[in-house]
Amino acid sequence: MATAHTEAPAVGGPPSPTAPAAQDGRTAQRSLLRRLLGRPEIGALIAAIGVYAFFFAVAPSFRQADSLATVLYQASTMGIMALPVALLMIGGEFDLSAGVAVTTSALTAAMLSFQLTTNVWVGVIVALIVSLAVGALNGYMLVKTGLPSFLITLASFLMLQGLNLAVTKLLTGNVATDDISNMDGFNQAKKVFASEIDFGGVSLKITVLWWLVFAALATWVLLRTKFGNWIFAVGGHSESARAVGVPVKFTKIILFMTVGFGAWFVGMHLLFSFNTVQSGEGVGNEFLYIIAAVIGGCLLTGGYGSAIGSVIGAFIFGMVTQGIVYANWNPDWFKFFLGVMLLVATLVNLWVRRQATRR
Amino acid sequence: MDRKTRTRKATAIAAACAAGVLLAAGCSSSSGGKKAQTAANNISAGKATTARIKIxxxxxxxxxxxxxxxxxxxAQAAAAKDNINLVYSSDPNAANQANLVQNAIDQKVDGIAITLAKPDAMKAAVAKAEAAGIPVVGFNAGLSAWKSQKLLEYFGQDEDIAGQAFGTKLNSIGAKSALCVVQEQGNVALETRCAGLKKTFKGKVQNLYVNGTDMPSVKSTIxxxxxxxxxxxxxxxxxGPFALTAVQSVSDANSKAKVATFDLNQDVVKAIQAGTVQFAVDQQPYLQGYLAVDSLWLYKFNGNFSGGSAQPVLTGPAFVTKDNVATIAKFAANGTR
Known part of the structure; x- marks a missing residue:
């Protein structure tokens, strides 16, 4: 089932009855190329190479290994969330609460640890439970009511945004959490979520490593497991999927919980990287996660896409965001340049996909 | 499995989770946390015996x-002192903020304290309030518009003057190339600070726009x-929060740059004490809120005009450096500076 959804339709019509059984080398080669171009992430990969080459040419400081580490860090904090968001989109749903859910998770861990004066790992574990519960609730509401995920998660986005502010104010008397850097367990947690590793003389943030681990795991789930088949099936046509025995409700709830897990992880990075969390953070980031997934080849209609695509999408976004700074372009035009570069990347992706499906 | 069994099972799981959390709460931290935090002293200056009014x-x-x-x-401290029922509301969208003014008029409030971040969008709503006989004072934003819109008084900082003072300060410490980090593109007050800085700073000034709601992005962009x-x-x-992030960026980039900031919070005070942030320009937001509310009470019950209704009352710029930070630290710990 996964194959049916990720590969491009067969190129050309049915073979002629009189045609020889053996194909010549060129036909086989073209077929392989077409199949390769049919992968959801190939367009994004070509766009990424183009964007990288462009900034490599125009921005001398972009060429440094340190600069690549900065780009990867920017991409990883978005990319870790873009992965579950991409899986959810392949499953045919959106989560507009993903941005503020990151902040909810960070606030939960910080405030619980501080207010109860516990080891920070207590806060970390409770934050995980809360994040998974938020995801499960989103999924449950979706399958129970039959309302579009856009509406369900828009409601949870607003509720979480309100809770983030109100509960923080209620417990701390401020709109930001207290500094937890001197509490027990902080240093160990920082090592897991917000440390740096020396990689060939370049300081690489650990989020980059986690991002790649999660990407590999998501790709394996999507392409090598029964659950991966279910994701494509429910996104492609949930009624047909249900008819052939796919547990549609279960699949969707798990996908929302996966987004919850991602929000927890990025939230922990936010907390242990900055020691304190502003309750108003995260608003608007949900769109960046969706953008990364779409640039990476996910369709807004569901049933098509890849985990690797979202990685490339986040990398493109990271390159463009930082590349504009490295290129020292007029900052007044920053958002415009960003929009143009992302549009170009998406158009390249679209063009590649059309080339692959052209008869 | 029948419903009763399912319910029992769910209850057992919930109880186990709750027990786990309580047990974990026993793993208390030997340092930091709420227990280590000294209780904040509430500022109190007696209470007015005048009739209760709504602001x-x-x-x-x-x-x-x-x-x-x-x-x-x-604002809340002034309201508590002056026997005022304070109705606080906010919206970054100018049209929505104007609607909130109309809402206040509908409630027949005794006074309005307002920020004019986008003065033109607020003009009609402010005029309506004044026509309804409601006194209006401005604070924080709208220095260029408060008089033309016939506000009684204005409390705040001239962002241009603050920027210029900042530039002069940078000259005195020998800075040559400054990066002005703007967390919200198009915000007039923020842009004015950078523009003021450019007027007096003898070195080079560049603006950098960052997404203020995404700290990791702020960090990597700087x-x-x-x-x-x-x-x-x-x-x-x-x-304040962006100064602390900038300190991390300096470390990540192995840069020689120093960090200074507009606006203050508890963590910035600690950073100034530690020497990781050079100084901060404080416009005393607590004072702005306090004076805005208190001035309406004074006007209502004694006909007073701060600044004689002709001049703004400037609450900043006040420089907080390593030399004077100790006096401010205790107030910052209370969450009032």
Whole structure:
């Protein structure tokens, strides 16, 4: 089932009855190329190479290994969330609460640890439970009511945004959490979520490593497991999927919980990287996660896409965001340049996909 | 499995989770946390015996901002002292803020304290309030418009003057190339600070726009800029939380740049004490909120005009440096500076 959804339709019509059984080398080669171009992430990969080459040419400081580490860090904090968001989109749903859910998770861990004066790992574990519960609730509401995920998660986005502010104010008397850097367990947690590793003389943030681990795991789930088949099936046509025995409700709830897990992880990075969390953070980031997934080849209609695509999408976004700074372009035009570069990347992706499906 | 069994099972799981959390709560931290935090002293200056009045404070604040939280605390302190029922509301969208003014008029409030971040959009609503006989004072934003819109008084900082003072300060410490980090593109007050800085600073000034709601992105963008331009020796942030992030960026980029900031919070005070942030320009938001509310009470019950209704009352710029930070630290710990 996964194959049916990720590969491009067969190129050309049915073979002629009189045609020889053996194909010549060129036909086989073209077929392989077409199949390769049919992968959801190939367009994004070509766009990424183009964007990288462009900034490599125009921005001398972009060429440094340190600069690549900065780009990867920017991409990883978005990319870790873009992965579950991409899986959810392949499953045919959106989560507009993903941005503020990151902040909810960070606030939960910080405030619980501080207010109860516990080891920070207590806060970390409770934050995980809360994040998974938020995801499960989103999924449950979706399958129970039959309302579009856009509406369900828009409601949870607003509720979480309100809770983030109100509960923080209620417990701390401020709109930001207290500094937890001197509490027990902080240093160990920082090592897991917000440390740096020396990689060939370049300081690489650990989020980059986690991002790649999660990407590999998501790709394996999507392409090598029964659950991966279910994701494509429910996104492609949930009624047909249900008819052939796919547990549609279960699949969707798990996908929302996966987004919850991602929000927890990025939230922990936010907390242990900055020691304190502003309750108003995260608003608007949900769109960046969706953008990364779409640039990476996910369709807004569901049933098509890849985990690797979202990685490339986040990398493109990271390159463009930082590349504009490295290129020292007029900052007044920053958002415009960003929009143009992302549009170009998406158009390249679209063009590649059309080339692959052209008869 | 029948419903009763399912319910029992769910209850057991919930109880186990709750027990786990309580057990974990026993793993208490030997340092930091709530137990180690000294209780904040509430500021109290007696209470007015005048009749209870209702004052609306309407700002352009986005939710969850530490700066605006201080303004609100100041307003609440004045309201508590003056026997005022304070109705606080905010919306960063100018049209929505204008609707909030109309809402206050409908409630027949005794006074309105307002920020004019987008004066033209607020003009009609302010005029309506004045026509309804409601006294209106301005604070924090709208220095150029408060008189033309016939507000009684204005409390705040001239952002241009603050920027100029900042530039002069940078000259005195020998900075040569400054990076002005703007966390919200198009915000007039923030842009004015950077523009003021450019007027007096003898070195080079560059603006850098960052996404203020995404700290990891702020961090990596500042890092990228420091790598792109190694001549930058001073980072100017326009809000306390961004100064602390900039300090991390300096470290990540192995830069020689120093960090200074507009606006203050508890963590910036600690950073100034530690020497990781050079100085901060404080516009005293608590004082802005306090004076805005208190002035309406004084006008209502004694006909007073701060600044004689002709001059604004400037609450800043006040420089907080390593030399004077100790006096401010205890107030910052209380969450009022």
């Amino acid at each position: 609306a404070m309407i700002t352009h604040a986005a939710p969850g901002d530490t700066f605006w939280d201080l303004i609100r605390k100041g 890092t990228a800029k420091l790598r792109q331009d190694s001549s930058i020796d001073e980072i100017v942030t326009l809000g």
